[in-house]
Amino acid sequence: MTTETTIYRKPKGNVFLQLQRRLAYLFLLFLAAICIFPFLILLVNASRSNAQIQVGFTLLPGKFFVTNFLNLVQDPNMTILRSLFNSVLVSSATAFFSTYFSAMTAFGIYMYRFKGRSFAFNFIMLVMMVPGQVSALGFIQMVTKMGLYDTFLPLIIPAIASPVVFFYMMQYMESVLPFEIVESARIDGANEFFTFNTIVLPILKPAIALQAIFSFVGSWNNYFMPALILSSKNKKTIPILIAQLRSADYMKFDLGKVYMLICLAIIPLLIVYLILSKQIIRGVTMGSVKG
Amino acid sequence: MTKTSRPQKKRLVDYSKWGYFFIAPFFIIYVIFSLIPLLSTFVYSFFESYRIGLQQVGPNFVGFANYKAVLESDFLKYTMNTLLLWILNFVPQILVSLVLAVWFTSSSLRLKGQPFFKTIIYMPNLIMASAFAMLFFALFSDKGPVNIILEGMDIEPIRFLTKISWTRALISIMNFLMWFGNTTILLMAGILGIDESLFEASRIDGASALQTFFKITMPLLMPIFIYVLITSMIGGIQMFDVPQILTNGSGNPNRTSMTLIMYLNRHLTSRNFGLGGAVSAFIFLMTSVLGFFTYRSLMSQYRKSPSRKS
Numbered sequence: 001m002t003t004e005t006t007i008y009r010k011p012k013g014n015v016f017l018q019l020q021r022r023l024a025y026l027f028l029l030f031l032a033a034i035c036i037f038p039f040l041i042l043l044v045n046a047s048r049s050n051a052q053i054q055v056g057f058t059l060l061p062g063k064f065f066v067t068n069f070l071n072l073v074q075d076p077n078m079t080i081l082r083s084l085f086n087s088v089l090v091s092s093a094t095a096f097f098s099t100y101f102s103a104m105t106a107f108g109i110y111m112y113r114f115k116g117r118s119f120a121f122n123f124i125m126l127v128m129m130v131p132g133q134v135s136a137l138g139f140i141q142m143v144t145k146m147g148l149y150d151t152f153l154p155l156i157i158p159a160i161a162s163p164v165v166f167f168y169m170m171q172y173m174e175s176v177l178p179f180e181i182v183e184s185a186r187i188d189g190a191n192e193f194f195t196f197n198t199i200v201l202p203i204l205k206p207a208i209a210l211q212a213i214f215s216f217v218g219s220w221n222n223y224f225m226p227a228l229i230l231s232s233k234n235k236k237t238i239p240i241l242i243a244q245l246r247s248a249d250y251m252k253f254d255l256g257k258v259y260m261l262i263c264l265a266i267i268p269l270l271i272v273y274l275i276l277s278k279q280i281i282r283g284v285t286m287g288s289v290k291g
Numbered sequence: 292m293t294k295t296s297r298p299q300k301k302r303l304v305d306y307s308k309w310g311y312f313f314i315a316p317f318f319i320i321y322v323i324f325s326l327i328p329l330l331s332t333f334v335y336s337f338f339e340s341y342r343i344g345l346q347q348v349g350p351n352f353v354g355f356a357n358y359k360a361v362l363e364s365d366f367l368k369y370t371m372n373t374l375l376l377w378i379l380n381f382v383p384q385i386l387v388s389l390v391l392a393v394w395f396t397s398s399s400l401r402l403k404g405q406p407f408f409k410t411i412i413y414m415p416n417l418i419m420a421s422a423f424a425m426l427f428f429a430l431f432s433d434k435g436p437v438n439i440i441l442e443g444m445d446i447e448p449i450r451f452l453t454k455i456s457w458t459r460a461l462i463s464i465m466n467f468l469m470w471f472g473n474t475t476i477l478l479m480a481g482i483l484g485i486d487e488s489l490f491e492a493s494r495i496d497g498a499s500a501l502q503t504f505f506k507i508t509m510p511l512l513m514p515i516f517i518y519v520l521i522t523s524m525i526g527g528i529q530m531f532d533v534p535q536i537l538t539n540g541s542g543n544p545n546r547t548s549m550t551l552i553m554y555l556n557r558h559l560t561s562r563n564f565g566l567g568g569a570v571s572a573f574i575f576l577m578t579s580v581l582g583f584f585t586y587r588s589l590m591s592q593y594r595k596s597p598s599r600k601s
Contacts, residue, residue, distance in 0.1 A: 017399060020500075022395045024402055031387070032411045032464070035468060041436055042426055057439040074336055101316050108313025112306060120314055125590060127321070129522075129582030130329070131529045134575040135554050137335060137559060137567045138328030154324075160322035171593075192309045206368060222418040223532050239421045239532075246425055246536050258429060265422035273417050277410040284413070285480035 042266070046259040053255045068256040072264075075257065076240060079233060084264065087220055087237045089154050094219035098159040099169075102211070103204055106169035107196055111182060121170075128163035134226060142227055150231045155219070165211045168283075172207040207223040210283040213276065215268060238265045329575070337446030342561070346454075349565065357569035360438065365546065366554065366570065373550040377527030379463035384471045384573070385519070391471075392478035393504060398490070412472035420532035427465055428537055455547045458538065462548060465533050470526075474519055481515035482508060518588045525581050528574060531556065548550070 045053050047201060048062035071082055109121050143154040176202065185195040201208070223239035228276075230236060236244075242265060273280060336357050338350035343527075391412070394400055415423070431437050431451040438448040451457040485508065493503045509516075534542065542549025544564070551574055558567030592594040 021400055021402070024400060028391070028394075028402075028408050031391075032408060034592035035411050035472075037414055038423075038430065041430060045429075045436070054434060054585065057443075059434040101320075105314050105317040108310045112308075112310030112313070114307040117310060120318070122319070122590075124305075126582075126586050127325070127523055128589075129578060129585050130575070131525065131578055132325075133529060133531070133555060134554070134571045134578065135325055135329035137331050137564060137571055137586055138331035139324065141331060141335075141564075142324070142328050142558065151376065158320060158324040161317045162327065166317070169588075181411075186306070191509075193312070193570050196313070201484075217417050221417075221421070223419075223421045223535075224556070228556075239419060242421045243536060246428065246539050255429070258425075261572075262422045262426050262429070265419045266426075269417055269419075270414070274410070277413070280417075281409055281413055281476060284476045291374065 009226055010048075030238070039270070042259055042262055046256065046263045048256060049264045050256050053259070065260075068254075070262040071254060072260045076199050079259065080241065080264065081237050082234050083236050083241050084237060086152070087236070090152050090237060091216045091219040093152070093156040094159040095216040097156060098162040098165045098215040099208045099212045101160040102128065102162050102165035103169050103201065103208060104196065106173055107200055110170060110173045110177070111179070124163045124166055128167065129250045134229065136225070142228060149229065150235060152230075152235070154229050155222075155226055159215065159219070162215070163214065168211055169204065169207055172204060177203055206279075210279060213272070213280060214283070220269060299322050303388070332568050334488075334568070334572045335564045337346070338565050338568075338571050340565045351579060351591055353565070357565045358572070361566060361569045361573065364566075365549075366551075366573070368546070369542075369549050369554045372546075372548060373528060373530060374468070375563035376459060376462055376548065376550065377524065378529060380466035380470070381520075381523055381527065384474055384523075386469050388471050388474040388478055391475045393508065395479050396482045398487075399494075409472070409476065412475060414472070415468045416470065416473045418469065420465075421536045423465060423469065424533045431457075435444055452538070453544055455544050458544060458548050462534050462537060465537075466530070470523070471534075477515065477519055478512065481512045484515075485511045514592060516587055518585065518592075521581050521585050521588070524557040525578050525585070526580055528552075528581075532565060557600075 004274045040059070041057075044059060044061050046068060047065035049067070052062055052064075072078060105124070106147065109117060139154070140149075143149055148154050181199060181203075182192075182195055185199055186192075190198075222237075223243065226237045227240050227243065230240065241261065245253070247262060337352060337354060339346075339353045339356070340349035340351075342348065380536055393407055394402060395409075422524055429435055433448065438453075441448055451455065451461060489511075490503065491506050493507055498506070529552055530550045534548050535553050535556070538548055540552055540553065551557070551570070555567060555570045555574065556563075558570060
């Protein structure tokens with residue numbers, strides 16, 4: 001590598017370029033520091049006792065990480081383990097439903113030339129940008145009438161219709177899925193749905209894995225809808241607990257516990273992200289839409 | 292012999308009907324959980340329907356009275372708040388992202404450690420917004436770490452959340468941190484999509500870096516730039532978690548950081564469905580206008596994409 005770079009490097013006389021490169025590194029380091037700093041304080045303070053946090057600030061971690069965790073878990077008002085379980089359940093189910101059914105929808109439109117095909121495609125593309133919040137009012141009413149208020153189903157089932165995931169799957173299929181594979185399965189006498197599950201889905205695995213992560217994260221972080229749908233104590237998800245913590249009298253709280261709760265909401269996903277960041281970042285450019 | 296062989300015979304079987312089977316779940320669920328709720332939200336906006344204590348008033352048909360009431364309320368103020376909070380984060384965001392995207396893709400700079408920097412700057416995007424806001428609330432509370440640091444430097448502590456400009460600044464900083472990595476990556480993909488020979492030609496012609504940026508990069512990046520702009524605006528209209536948690540739903544000081552969705556959320560939690568419906572309709576109108584542009588830009592890029600076969 002080093003020999004390669006020395007061969008191709010431009011003449012050292014270019015002072016301006018050198019200066020610009022130094023400036024770029026400096027600015028990048030500065031931005032990286034800003035991005036990391038809040039999480040650093042979070043981790044440090046989650047490992048310190050309430051008294052330590054209030055007295056002063058340090059970058060050295062304390063010895064109370066486990067104590068804070070146990071205090072938080074045993075707090076009868078927080079039901080933290082239950083909420084963690086709820087969040088994992090809802091997010092996993094959402095990830096499964098959104099990816100499986102989006103792949104199915106995309107396959108239907110990609111593979112078959114049925115009447116209304118282009119209408120279906122245009123319709124999905126058109127509703128992609130309609131935010132869920134604008135139909136929240138009618139949604140809550142409908143969910144209540146169906147007897148699904150304060151259950152997880154209204155947070156999971158609608159993921160079957162995820163236009164963004166659909167669009168990603170559609171683009172992915174166009175680049176990797178030849179019609180011939182499905183046609184040869186037909187010659188072997190396979191049923192179309194069977195072909196989809198056994199031949200098409202495995203080909204889509206990378207796309208499904210990536211979109212499953214994005215769906216999981218989206219659902220894990222979702223606060224607006226769960227806060228309106230879930231009401232009983234043992235149904236709460238993590239973001240609702242955070243909001244509850246915010247509305248409680250903050251200064252009376254054990255701050256070690258506060259930082260620990262934020263930690264539990266953020267750190268597990270952060271670890272997964274750091275392991276898979278390369279694939280995730282590559283996936284951002286394809287079919288990703290801001291929410 | 293081969294002409295009469297199986298493929299032709301097989302083609303007589305019409306498989307196209309299977310398409311309906313595959314797209315059915317999406318459309319059934321979309322109609323039940325999105326389309327009908329959207330329409331019923333509009334219907335509610337024409338009715339007087341709210342609660343006083345335990346007593347339910349309405350629903351009574353009132354025509355456009357709810358829309359009038361919304362326009363006469365602080366709705367416009369909240370629209371301006373939302374717009375301001377969006378601009379405050381988007382302008383620095385797009386400037387920084389453009390610079391980073393150009394640097395990352397520059398073949399003369401050849402920056403090292405790109406995977407590391409990309410990983411770090413994209414990281415805040417995956418963070419739970421409500422937890423991130425709670426973290427900022429803790430950090431910038433009256434006796435939080437930031438004030439402790441300020442005190443250490445002999446600077447008077449600041450009560451951040453009682454000051455309009457500080458509250459807005461904090462919300463914008465959080466949104467900036469959460470989105471600039473994402474925007475950088477999208478813009479980078481756009482720049483990498485530009486024909487490399489154009490940059491080479493401009494280099495041979497002796498164009499400066501700035502000239503190359505304004506005469507080649509920017510014009511060719513326009514479609515993606517506009518896509519980023521509009522989707523960010525739609526995201527901005529939906530701004531909720533960060534200001535809601537940071538200000539505990541109050542939008543304080545003096546409701547100067549109350550956003551549109553926070554206002555909608557208020558009507559939803561207080562079960563004022565008439566006004567809530569009207570607010571929803573206004574927000575729907577704003578996002579649909581912007582959404583239509585996104586649709587057009589996505590479709591034109593999609594049709595151009597070389598991987599598309601049919």
